[in-house]
Amino acid sequence: MNVGFIGMGNMGQMLVTALARAHALQPGELFASTRDPDKLRRLAGSVPGLQVAYSNRELAQRCQVIFLCLKPGETRAVLTEIAPHLTPDRLLVAITNTIDIAALEGTTRARVAKVIPSMVQSIQRGVSLLMFGDRCTTDDKAFLVRLMGAISQPVPIIESQARVASDLSSCGPAFVSYILRAFAHAARQYQPDLPVDTINLLIRVTAAATCELLERTGMTFDDVITRVSTPGGITADGIKVLDEQLAGVWEQVIETTIVKEEAKKARFEL
Numbered sequence: 001m002n003v004g005f006i007g008m009g010n011m012g013q014m015l016v017t018a019l020a021r022a023h024a025l026q027p028g029e030l031f032a033s034t035r036d037p038d039k040l041r042r043l044a045g046s047v048p049g050l051q052v053a054y055s056n057r058e059l060a061q062r063c064q065v066i067f068l069c070l071k072p073g074e075t076r077a078v079l080t081e082i083a084p085h086l087t088p089d090r091l092l093v094a095i096t097n098t099i100d101i102a103a104l105e106g107t108t109r110a111r112v113a114k115v116i117p118s119m120v121q122s123i124q125r126g127v128s129l130l131m132f133g134d135r136c137t138t139d140d141k142a143f144l145v146r147l148m149g150a151i152s153q154p155v156p157i158i159e160s161q162a163r164v165a166s167d168l169s170s171c172g173p174a175f176v177s178y179i180l181r182a183f184a185h186a187a188r189q190y191q192p193d194l195p196v197d198t199i200n201l202l203i204r205v206t207a208a209a210t211c212e213l214l215e216r217t218g219m220t221f222d223d224v225i226t227r228v229s230t231p232g233g234i235t236a237d238g239i240k241v242l243d244e245q246l247a248g249v250w251e252q253v254i255e256t257t258i259v260k261e262e263a264k265k266a267r268f269e270l
Contacts, residue, residue, distance in 0.1 A: 003147070004031035004063030006056050006078060008039055011095060011117060012069030015151075018121050020047045024150035033059040060085035065093065065143070067115070072098040072268035079107055079270070086110040091140050097162045097261055101133040103270045111135040113144060116162065118170045121151045127169040128152040131159045163258050171257065180207060 003025055005012050016032050019025060033053040034040050044052045053059035060066055060082035070078060075094075079086070086092060090110040094101075095117060104112045112133035120126035128148040132141055141156070148154040157165050167175070180203050187199045213219060229235035 001025075001065060001143070002029050002031060002051075002063040003065040003067070004033065004053065004059040005067045005069050006033050006059060006082075007069035007071075007074070008032055008034035008036075008043060009069060009071075011119075012067075013043060014119060014122050015067070015069065015095075015117060016043070016050065017047055018124060018151040019147070020050060022124055022150040024147055031059050031063050056081050057085065060090070064089065065091045066110075067093045067095060069095055072096060072264060075099055075268070076270055079104075083108065088135075091136070091143075093144070097166055098264045098268055099270060100265070101131060101159055105133050105135065107270050111137065111140055113140060114159070114162070115144060115148060116166050116170050117148075117152070118173060120173055124151045126152050126173075128154050129162060129165050129169060130154050130156045131162060132156070163261050164254060167254055167257055175253070176207075180204070 003019075005016050008016070012032070012034070016030065020030055027049045028051060030047075030049060031051045031053050032040065032043060033056050037054060040052050040054070044050050051062075053062065056078055066082070066086075068075060068078065086108040088109050088111070091113060092104060092108060092110040093113050093115050094104060095115055097114075097116065101112050101114060113136055114129075114131040116129040116131075118126040118128065121128065128151075130141075130144055130148065132144075145154050145156070155165075155169075184196075184199050184203055187194065187203075188196060191199075210224065213224065214221070225239065229239045
Protein backbone atom coordinates (compact mmCIF):
# COMPACT_ATOMS: atom_id res chain seq x y z
CA MET A 1 0.00 0.00 0.00
CA ASN A 2 1.45 3.37 -1.02
CA VAL A 3 1.59 5.94 1.77
CA GLY A 4 2.27 9.59 0.95
CA PHE A 5 3.21 12.60 3.05
CA ILE A 6 2.33 16.10 1.84
CA GLY A 7 4.50 18.74 3.48
CA MET A 8 8.10 18.27 4.50
CA GLY A 9 8.38 20.54 7.49
CA ASN A 10 9.98 19.28 10.68
CA MET A 11 7.23 16.77 11.50
CA GLY A 12 6.73 15.54 7.94
CA GLN A 13 10.44 14.92 7.48
CA MET A 14 10.67 13.24 10.88
CA LEU A 15 7.84 10.82 10.09
CA VAL A 16 9.16 9.93 6.64
CA THR A 17 12.68 9.37 7.95
CA ALA A 18 11.57 7.37 11.00
CA LEU A 19 9.24 5.11 9.01
CA ALA A 20 11.94 4.46 6.41
CA ARG A 21 14.52 3.59 9.08
CA ALA A 22 12.03 1.24 10.75
CA HIS A 23 11.25 -0.48 7.42
CA ALA A 24 7.58 0.10 8.22
CA LEU A 25 6.66 -0.12 4.53
CA GLN A 26 7.84 -2.13 1.58
CA PRO A 27 10.44 -0.54 -0.72
CA GLY A 28 8.77 1.93 -3.05
CA GLU A 29 5.65 2.38 -0.90
CA LEU A 30 6.75 5.59 0.87
CA PHE A 31 6.08 8.89 -0.99
CA ALA A 32 6.68 12.56 -0.20
CA SER A 33 5.83 15.90 -1.78
CA THR A 34 6.62 19.50 -0.86
CA ARG A 35 6.70 22.92 -2.46
CA ASP A 36 10.51 23.02 -2.50
CA PRO A 37 11.91 20.66 -5.18
CA ASP A 38 15.45 21.05 -3.85
CA LYS A 39 14.38 19.96 -0.36
CA LEU A 40 12.59 17.01 -1.90
CA ARG A 41 15.67 15.92 -3.84
CA ARG A 42 17.87 16.22 -0.76
CA LEU A 43 15.42 14.18 1.27
CA ALA A 44 15.22 11.51 -1.42
CA GLY A 45 19.00 11.30 -1.38
CA SER A 46 19.09 10.74 2.38
CA VAL A 47 16.10 8.37 2.75
CA PRO A 48 16.65 5.10 0.87
CA GLY A 49 13.62 3.95 -1.10
CA LEU A 50 11.69 7.22 -0.77
CA GLN A 51 9.59 8.01 -3.83
CA VAL A 52 9.22 11.70 -4.69
CA ALA A 53 6.14 13.30 -6.17
CA TYR A 54 6.72 16.71 -7.69
CA SER A 55 3.14 17.78 -7.12
CA ASN A 56 0.56 17.09 -4.44
CA ARG A 57 -1.83 15.87 -7.12
CA GLU A 58 0.69 13.30 -8.30
CA LEU A 59 1.13 12.02 -4.74
CA ALA A 60 -2.63 11.84 -4.14
CA GLN A 61 -3.08 9.95 -7.39
CA ARG A 62 -0.44 7.36 -6.53
CA CYS A 63 -1.10 6.83 -2.81
CA GLN A 64 -3.95 5.08 -1.03
CA VAL A 65 -3.06 6.71 2.32
CA ILE A 66 -2.32 10.45 2.36
CA PHE A 67 -0.86 12.24 5.40
CA LEU A 68 -1.37 16.01 5.57
CA CYS A 69 1.73 17.37 7.32
CA LEU A 70 0.76 21.00 6.81
CA LYS A 71 0.28 24.23 8.67
CA PRO A 72 -3.45 24.73 9.31
CA GLY A 73 -3.61 27.73 6.98
CA GLU A 74 -2.32 25.63 4.08
CA THR A 75 -4.84 22.82 4.43
CA ARG A 76 -7.75 24.26 2.47
CA ALA A 77 -5.68 25.03 -0.62
CA VAL A 78 -4.09 21.58 -0.64
CA LEU A 79 -7.43 19.84 -0.17
CA THR A 80 -8.79 21.78 -3.14
CA GLU A 81 -5.73 20.84 -5.19
CA ILE A 82 -6.02 17.10 -4.53
CA ALA A 83 -9.82 16.93 -4.32
CA PRO A 84 -10.27 14.86 -7.51
CA HIS A 85 -8.24 12.05 -5.95
CA LEU A 86 -9.86 12.09 -2.49
CA THR A 87 -12.24 9.32 -3.39
CA PRO A 88 -13.89 6.89 -0.94
CA ASP A 89 -11.05 4.40 -1.44
CA ARG A 90 -8.51 6.86 0.00
CA LEU A 91 -7.57 7.33 3.66
CA LEU A 92 -6.75 10.94 4.55
CA VAL A 93 -4.72 11.42 7.76
CA ALA A 94 -4.24 14.80 9.45
CA ILE A 95 -1.49 15.34 12.00
CA THR A 96 -2.89 18.46 13.68
CA ASN A 97 -5.54 18.99 16.33
CA THR A 98 -6.45 22.37 14.86
CA ILE A 99 -8.78 20.91 12.23
CA ASP A 100 -11.50 18.52 13.36
CA ILE A 101 -12.16 15.19 11.69
CA ALA A 102 -15.78 16.18 11.04
CA ALA A 103 -14.63 19.26 9.14
CA LEU A 104 -12.37 17.15 6.94
CA GLU A 105 -15.13 14.60 6.39
CA GLY A 106 -17.38 17.44 5.29
CA THR A 107 -14.98 18.55 2.57
CA THR A 108 -13.93 15.21 1.09
CA ARG A 109 -15.30 11.79 0.18
CA ALA A 110 -12.20 10.10 1.59
CA ARG A 111 -12.10 8.28 4.88
CA VAL A 112 -10.49 10.48 7.55
CA ALA A 113 -8.27 9.82 10.57
CA LYS A 114 -5.80 11.70 12.74
CA VAL A 115 -2.36 10.81 13.96
CA ILE A 116 -0.68 13.14 16.46
CA PRO A 117 3.03 12.26 16.49
CA SER A 118 5.86 13.35 18.77
CA MET A 119 9.43 14.28 17.95
CA VAL A 120 10.64 11.28 19.95
CA GLN A 121 9.40 9.08 17.12
CA SER A 122 12.69 10.08 15.46
CA ILE A 123 14.27 7.45 17.72
CA GLN A 124 11.28 5.09 17.45
CA ARG A 125 10.05 5.86 20.95
CA GLY A 126 7.17 7.64 22.63
CA VAL A 127 3.44 7.68 22.00
CA SER A 128 1.48 8.53 18.87
CA LEU A 129 -2.19 9.38 19.29
CA LEU A 130 -4.69 7.84 16.85
CA MET A 131 -8.23 9.04 16.15
CA PHE A 132 -10.63 7.63 13.59
CA GLY A 133 -13.49 9.19 11.68
CA ASP A 134 -16.88 7.57 11.20
CA ARG A 135 -15.99 6.30 7.73
CA CYS A 136 -12.79 4.53 8.82
CA THR A 137 -12.88 0.78 8.39
CA THR A 138 -11.49 -1.91 10.65
CA ASP A 139 -8.66 -2.34 8.14
CA ASP A 140 -7.88 1.41 8.28
CA LYS A 141 -7.56 1.26 12.05
CA ALA A 142 -5.41 -1.86 11.97
CA PHE A 143 -3.16 -0.36 9.30
CA LEU A 144 -2.51 2.88 11.19
CA VAL A 145 -1.86 0.99 14.42
CA ARG A 146 0.65 -1.20 12.60
CA LEU A 147 2.28 1.70 10.75
CA MET A 148 2.73 3.92 13.80
CA GLY A 149 3.57 0.88 15.92
CA ALA A 150 6.80 0.59 13.95
CA ILE A 151 8.04 3.89 15.40
CA SER A 152 6.00 4.45 18.57
CA GLN A 153 3.44 3.10 20.99
CA PRO A 154 0.15 3.96 19.25
CA VAL A 155 -2.67 4.93 21.60
CA PRO A 156 -6.20 5.23 20.14
CA ILE A 157 -8.28 7.98 21.76
CA ILE A 158 -11.45 9.91 20.96
CA GLU A 159 -11.03 13.33 19.43
CA SER A 160 -12.41 15.23 22.43
CA GLN A 161 -9.46 13.91 24.46
CA ALA A 162 -6.85 15.04 21.95
CA ARG A 163 -5.78 18.39 23.41
CA VAL A 164 -4.91 17.17 26.89
CA ALA A 165 -3.47 13.91 25.53
CA SER A 166 -1.29 15.93 23.16
CA ASP A 167 0.03 18.00 26.07
CA LEU A 168 1.22 14.76 27.63
CA SER A 169 2.66 13.15 24.50
CA SER A 170 3.41 15.61 21.71
CA CYS A 171 4.15 18.70 23.85
CA GLY A 172 5.51 16.50 26.63
CA PRO A 173 9.16 16.36 25.47
CA ALA A 174 9.37 20.17 25.57
CA PHE A 175 7.64 20.42 28.95
CA VAL A 176 9.83 17.70 30.47
CA SER A 177 12.99 19.26 28.99
CA TYR A 178 12.03 22.64 30.43
CA ILE A 179 11.70 21.16 33.92
CA LEU A 180 14.99 19.29 33.68
CA ARG A 181 16.77 22.39 32.35
CA ALA A 182 15.50 24.43 35.32
CA PHE A 183 16.73 21.72 37.70
CA ALA A 184 20.15 21.82 36.02
CA HIS A 185 20.36 25.63 36.23
CA ALA A 186 19.55 25.58 39.94
CA ALA A 187 22.17 22.90 40.60
CA ARG A 188 24.78 24.95 38.73
CA GLN A 189 23.91 28.04 40.77
CA TYR A 190 24.46 26.29 44.09
CA GLN A 191 27.41 24.13 43.02
CA PRO A 192 29.35 26.10 40.37
CA ASP A 193 32.37 23.80 40.57
CA LEU A 194 30.26 20.84 39.43
CA PRO A 195 30.73 20.71 35.63
CA VAL A 196 27.68 21.41 33.49
CA ASP A 197 28.20 18.16 31.60
CA THR A 198 28.16 16.23 34.86
CA ILE A 199 25.00 17.98 36.05
CA ASN A 200 23.24 17.25 32.78
CA LEU A 201 24.39 13.63 32.88
CA LEU A 202 23.09 13.14 36.42
CA ILE A 203 19.69 14.56 35.49
CA ARG A 204 19.31 12.76 32.16
CA VAL A 205 20.33 9.34 33.46
CA THR A 206 18.21 9.69 36.60
CA ALA A 207 15.14 10.79 34.62
CA ALA A 208 15.54 7.93 32.14
CA ALA A 209 16.10 5.39 34.93
CA THR A 210 13.05 6.62 36.85
CA CYS A 211 10.84 6.16 33.79
CA GLU A 212 12.29 2.70 33.22
CA LEU A 213 11.67 1.83 36.86
CA LEU A 214 8.02 2.81 36.49
CA GLU A 215 7.74 0.83 33.26
CA ARG A 216 9.43 -2.34 34.49
CA THR A 217 7.98 -2.60 37.96
CA GLY A 218 4.51 -1.15 37.51
CA MET A 219 5.18 1.28 40.33
CA THR A 220 3.14 4.48 40.30
CA PHE A 221 4.44 8.03 40.61
CA ASP A 222 3.20 8.05 44.20
CA ASP A 223 5.06 4.81 44.92
CA VAL A 224 8.39 6.32 43.85
CA ILE A 225 7.79 9.55 45.77
CA THR A 226 6.87 7.64 48.92
CA ARG A 227 9.86 5.30 48.76
CA VAL A 228 12.42 8.05 48.15
CA SER A 229 11.01 10.79 50.39
CA THR A 230 10.87 9.24 53.86
CA PRO A 231 8.96 11.31 56.44
CA GLY A 232 11.13 13.98 58.00
CA GLY A 233 13.89 13.40 55.44
CA ILE A 234 15.64 15.83 53.11
CA THR A 235 13.76 14.67 50.01
CA ALA A 236 10.43 15.07 51.81
CA ASP A 237 11.29 18.70 52.57
CA GLY A 238 12.15 19.23 48.90
CA ILE A 239 8.81 17.71 47.87
CA LYS A 240 7.06 20.11 50.24
CA VAL A 241 8.64 23.07 48.43
CA LEU A 242 7.51 21.67 45.09
CA ASP A 243 3.97 21.25 46.43
CA GLU A 244 3.91 24.87 47.54
CA GLN A 245 5.57 26.45 44.51
CA LEU A 246 4.00 24.39 41.72
CA ALA A 247 0.42 24.37 42.98
CA GLY A 248 -1.80 25.09 39.99
CA VAL A 249 1.05 25.39 37.48
CA TRP A 250 0.10 22.38 35.34
CA GLU A 251 -3.55 23.36 35.41
CA GLN A 252 -2.52 26.73 33.99
CA VAL A 253 -0.36 25.08 31.32
CA ILE A 254 -3.20 22.82 30.16
CA GLU A 255 -5.75 25.63 30.28
CA THR A 256 -3.45 27.80 28.15
CA THR A 257 -3.05 25.13 25.48
CA ILE A 258 -6.81 24.54 25.38
CA VAL A 259 -7.57 28.24 24.90
CA LYS A 260 -4.82 28.62 22.29
CA GLU A 261 -6.08 25.65 20.28
CA GLU A 262 -9.67 26.86 20.31
CA ALA A 263 -8.52 30.24 19.00
CA LYS A 264 -6.55 28.59 16.20
CA LYS A 265 -9.52 26.41 15.27
CA ALA A 266 -11.68 29.50 14.88
CA ARG A 267 -9.11 31.04 12.52
CA PHE A 268 -8.59 28.01 10.30
CA GLU A 269 -12.05 26.62 9.65
CA LEU A 270 -12.31 24.76 6.34
